[in-house]
Amino acid sequence: MLRRMFVLSLxxxxxxxxxxxxxxxxxxxxxxLGPHVGLSGVGSTLTLGVDYERGITSVGQVGPGIIxxxxxxxxxxxxxxxxGYGGTWTYIDIGVTGMYHFVLTNNKWDPFLGVYxxxxxxxxxxxxxxxxxxxxxxIPAPSETSGGVALGGCAxxxxxxxxxxxxxxxxxxxxxVLALGVDYSF
Numbered sequence: 001m002l003r004r005m006f007v008l009s010l011x012x013x014x015x016x017x018x019x020x021x022x023x024x025x026x027x028x029x030x031x032x033l034g035p036h037v038g039l040s041g042v043g044s045t046l047t048l049g050v051d052y053e054r055g056i057t058s059v060g061q062v063g064p065g066i067i068x069x070x071x072x073x074x075x076x077x078x079x080x081x082x083x084g085y086g087g088t089w090t091y092i093d094i095g096v097t098g099m100y101h102f103v104l105t106n107n108k109w110d111p112f113l114g115v116y117x118x119x120x121x122x123x124x125x126x127x128x129x130x131x132x133x134x135x136x137x138x139i140p141a142p143s144e145t146s147g148g149v150a151l152g153g154c155a156x157x158x159x160x161x162x163x164x165x166x167x168x169x170x171x172x173x174x175x176x177v178l179a180l181g182v183d184y185s186f
Contacts, residue, residue, distance in 0.1 A: 025101070025103065025104065025107050025108070025109065025110040025158070025160060026055055026066055026068060026101040026110045026112070026158065027055050027066070028055040028056065028057060028058045028066060029054070029055060029056075030054070030055050030185050030186070031052070031053070031054050031185065031186050032052065032053045032054070032068075032070075032158075032166070032183045032184070032185050033050070033051075033052045033053075033183065033184055033186070034050070034051065034168065034181050034182045034183035034184055035048070035049070035050050035181055035182065036048075036049050036050070036051060036168065036170075036179045036180060036181025036182075037049075037179065037180055037181065038074065038170075038175075038176035038177075038178055038179035038180070039176060039177050039178040039179075040076045040078075040091070040176055040177070041173065041174075041176065041177045042076075042089075042091065045076050045077070045078040046076060047074045047075065047076040047175075047176050047179070048074070048075050048076070049072060049073050049074035049075065049093075049176075049179070049181075050072070050073050051070065051071070051072040051073075051097070051181065051183075052070040052071050052072070053068045053069065053070035053097065053099060053183075054068060054069060054070055055067070055068045055101075056068065056069055059103050062100075063100075064102070064103060065100050065101050065102050065103055066100075066101045066103065067098070067099070067100055067101070068097075068098075068099045068101060068112075069096070069097065069098050069099075070096070070097045070099075071094075071095065071096050071097060072093070072094075072095055072097055072116065072118075072175065073092075073093070073094055074091075074092070074093040074175055074176060075090075075091070075092055075093075076090075076091050077089065077090040077091070079127075081127075084129070085126065085127065085129055085130035085133060086126075086127035086129065086130070087124055087125055087126040087127050087130060088124070088125045088127070089122065089123070089124055090122070090123045090124075090125070091120060091121070091122055092120070092121040093118055093119070093120050093121075093150060093175045094118050094119050094121075095116045095117055095118020095119065095150065095152075095175065096116070096117055096118060097114055097115070097116050098114060098115050099112045099113065099114035100112060100113050100114065107160070108159055108160045109157060109158070109159060109160075110157060110158035110159075110160065110166070111155075111156070111157045112155070112156055112157070112158075113153075113154070113155050113156075114153065114154050114155075114156070114172075115151070115152070115153050115154075116150070116151065116152035116153065116154070116172075116174055116175050117149070117150075117151055118149075118150050118175070119147050119148070119149065119150060120147060120148060120149075120150040120175075121145070121146075121147045122144075122145070122146050122147065123143070123144065123145040123146075124143070124144040124145075125143065126141040126142075126143075150174055150175065151174055152172055152173055152174015152175045152176075153172050153173055153174060154170045154171065154172030154173075154179075155170070155171055155172065156168060156169060156170035156171070156172075156179075157169055158183060163185070164184055164185055164186070165182065165183070165184060165185075166182070166183045166185070167180075167181070167182055167183075168180070168181045168182065168183050169181075
């Protein structure tokens with residue numbers, strides 16, 4: 001899994017050598033949307049997601065940086081085998097984000113810090129051996145679904161290949177511990 005993430009990040013970064021110069025880094029009134037692949041802090045499994053962000057301030061309005069707000073969606077699932085009756089955990093994270101982007105003289109780089117607030121929906125599904133056991137008792141296997149407030153934070157950076165495309169890397173806590181993605185600006 002880590003090898004796949006390394007190969008993906010290496011491939012994304014290699015595109016930087018082929019790309020024309022970028023016009024600017026994160027900007028006010030511009031939208032950024034893209035998929036990401038991450039590493040979950042729960043079960044050490046791969047996450048798949050999409051994030052969106054829009055710049056809402058200009059340089060100088062709130063310090064020397066730019067504030068962006070948006071949202072994110074993440075999904076991951078992994079199996080366990082407690083007591084020989086295996087099953088699958090599934091997590092769906094939906095949240096809003098707030099990021100502070102630091103302005104650099106090199107327009108290709110966009111470092112930022114951010115926070116997440118959202119809902120984490122967790123469910124457990126029993127495997128076939130557990131379902132067979134419960135069926136032998138004449139009752140359905142219990143299913144568990146729960147949700148709750150999730151809070152997280154991150155530090156990250158975007159690298160702009162050109163005016164529309166950027167690679168993104170984030171480390172954090174809460175929703176995922178590592179994420180690599182690509183963003184399209186419009």
